[in-house]
Amino acid sequence: MVRVHPIAEVLSKAAGGDFPTVDGGWQRVEPWRPGVEGVVAFTGHAYLAVDHDVSDGTLVSLSPDGYGGASNPRLVSRLAGTGWIDALDIILVARGTGGEPTLVPRSDLRNHPRAEHATSVRSDVTTFGYAVPDDHTLVTLSTGLGGLPEVGLETDPSKDHVGADVVRDALTLIPEGEVAVAACAPGNARALRAFLSAGFEPVASVQLWRPER
Structure with missing residues (x-):
């Protein structure tokens, strides 16, 4: 039996409108990818994916909570140590549409900076265009947050693409009805509008880091 990661479970439930209880609490979970940790925060409840070398007592001493405390920059910095820290992103969810894909595999885009970033924090990264x-124009499809399919993209500025159309094309790569996620920086308004226009909905925030403690 395949074990579903708690983050995949809670994000899948959120995609159906079932959110964690707004209690100000937080939960510790296993990291879903070796070498990458993170905090996933919903309205009033948070999840800390941190490896075993950090004790429960240490986490408690950093005062996480579901009202923003789990995403406090001091807490994240303490857990990351001297390691890399990603931006705080919005998590968006949608469901795959399946069908005949418009996109094709593009191995020539494998060295694109966005594909390289995806490889550093996700698994099984495949590049399409x-x-x-x-x-x-690049679309990445990876095993991402909690083990769910994660979509990333960047349009070619020399081409007349509408971002929302590219997102819709990306969803054809995912079986119909399967929950997919995307992470978008709040300041990247153009990308955020594209995902929203294509049917993605915001459900939580995430901040990742690769710890060096």
Whole structure:
């Protein structure tokens, strides 16, 4: 039997409108990817994915809570040590549409900076794009937050693509009805509007780090 990670479970429930209880609490869970930790925060409840070398007592001493405390920069910095810390992102969820994909595998885009970033925090990263060779629009499909399919993208500025259309095309890569996630920086308004227009809904926040303690 395949074990579903708690973060995948809670995000899948949120995609159906079932959110964690707003109690100000927090829970500790296992990291879903070796070498990457993070905090996933919902309205009034948070999840800390931290490895075993950090004791429960240490976590408690950092005063996490579900009202923003679990995402406090001091807490994140303490847990990351001298390691890399990602930006605080919005988590968006949608369901795959399946069907005949418009996008094709594009191994030539594997060294794109966005693909390299995906590889550093996600697993099984595959790069897709449009069939026209000089179109460098990139879509990444990975095993991401909690083990769920995670979509990332960047449009080619020299092409006349609408971001929302690219997101919709990306959802055809995922089986119909399967929950998919995307992470978007709040300040990246153009990308955020594209995901929202294509049917993604915001459910939580996430901040990742690769600890060096």
